[in-house]
Amino acid sequence: MGKSRGPVWVIAEQIDCRILEVSFQLIGHGRKLAAALDTTVEAILLGHKMEEHPRQLFAAGGDRVYLGNDPELAVYQPEIYTEIIEKLAKERQPEIILVGSTAMGRELAPLIAARLDTGLTAHCIDLVIDGNKVLESRIPAYGGLLSIICPDRRPQMATIATGVFPNPEPDESRTGEIIPIEVPKKIPRRIQTLEVVREEPEGMDLESATIVVAGGAGAGDPAGWRKIAGLAEVLNAALGATRPAVDEGWAALETMIGQSGKMVSPELYIGVGLSGELQHMVGISGAKIMVAINNDAKSPVFEQVDYGIVDDYREFVPVFIEKIKEYQGKLKTC
Amino acid sequence: MFKIVVCVKAVPDPKEACNIKIDPATKTLMRCDVPMVLNPLDKYALEAALQFKAEFDAHISVLSMGPPEAGNIVKECLALGADRGFLLSDRAFAGADAFATAYTLAKGIEKNGPYDVVFCGMASSDGSTEWVGPEIATFLKIPVVTRIKEIVEYNGQWWTVKAELENGYRLVRVQIPAVFTVTRELNTPRRLSFSGIIKARKKEITRWGIQELGVPEESVGLKGSPSMVSTIASMDSRRKVEILEGKREEKAEQLVQRLVNAGVI
């Protein structure tokens, strides 16, 4: 009989005692990976007043939850979180560690990976187990889909954005084992999160929007950007951006869609002045209907959407807005 | 004197990034025809150091790992006001993932001597992982705060910074020496000045290879990288594309009709 493999781990994340969607999604997908490896799915949950929460993780597909329940763990504390997870990983030897691609995850994952002397793949859009029982982390790059592997070291680590994997159907009848973990006494304490401040998000939430309008480098200038924002407004849509639009300062980083930004799955996506680079397009693969407005008929974006408009957006968008308003006006009279 | 290290990277010009392709044989990036520029976010890291220096007495070392041509971006940093420039360059360093890159940079930082603060850009435009800063900190065994958008207090051994979060921020108190990775919100980077360029001409760049760093070959470059590319597949779109024809008015009309029929507006 072969040596049994270590578990698949998910670093769960909570904000104000609410477990984030991405944590459930990773547990859901973690089950598939665990099935292929013939092992279990385990979650690490750190917080305070979280006694009841492991149930939700079991319902999502977890077999075991390591629960750190302590006032000191209420908010993300890099040093303590890293210390706890490193120690636990050295003891339990997980085969895989999955981390949500959140602000916390993007800091915590490399801290853990470097402590464990292992590789870490960012912004994965799929995770599969290959014929050698190795984790393949798929990332889009330069017109193709790369599979990244970490062949020799364990654990294999990856970060994944919210919405890459679906929410698992909760099975309330599932149960599991809770293993309490303590806050380590001897740590340097050179860093402390004093406070977490949440601000009202500006504009509509991209991830839950039914319509998303995204603008790209082709917007050209702030006035152009406002035109695109105007289209979003009449459609009651969330406004997203490509990376150059963020770089230019027209749009906020939180509105970036794509591999290193948000994953969205609206009913309708309208891309304006953007070229359809894979790193952006993977962020909207879940959209039902896709439209592109671009003045370059040869732009690759026109190979990836349902409807294409070849035109200067500055001219087309105002006309389009008028037509939408006409339609909306008709709706009101009947 | 207060010692600051800024880690910078030469990246293919993001404005021409689409010309970069994967070499199917070596499975590494072919960056051939794309000019290399200073990674945009690293300008903010350097600016943070320069602003600190303007207020206090400080010495700024700029460190980059890259091919010999990356010397140009180190030179640019010197022209912007950094005091010393280092280029970690060696064939053995090629093909490094974030882990091996961070290891090599950490070794360079250590060799350069005592330091108080290390600034990095939040991410590089070509890799976008955000891993290098936290991994450098781990190798140096010091704390890190990523995605900082404001330095609230920077007197003495404890700094207080705001780090960007989804819809908000974390207020973090940290003991230096520490690594900070910076976002665009932190400052507005200065532009190159003519006098800066003239002054930088006299400044030498120190080049260190694997010998100078004294690190084993297995821990740098491709060999020192735990992760690697295994396969490359193409991605095809599964959508049936329809390009709407006609006058502008007609196209807009048709589009609204299509979207109404699809039940999405």
Ligand SMILES: Cc1cc2nc3c(=O)[nH]c(=O)nc-3n(C[C@H](O)[C@H](O)[C@H](O)COP(=O)(O)OP(=O)(O)OC[C@H]3O[C@@H](n4cnc5c(N)ncnc54)[C@H](O)[C@@H]3O)c2cc1C
């Ligand atoms: C590791 C990595 C991660 C990345 N992650 C992301 C990510 O998460 N999200 C992301 O968006 N990008 C990401 N990028 C960047 C990505 O590769 C592309 O550079 C980016 O998506 C291109 O943005 P764009 O389409 O707006 O710009 P461009 O490619 O410059 O396209 C602009 C388009 O606008 C059109 N245009 C110009 N003027 C007009 C006009 N008047 N009317 C109509 N059309 C016009 C042009 O024809 C052109 O097609 C990443 C890159 C890397 C290397």
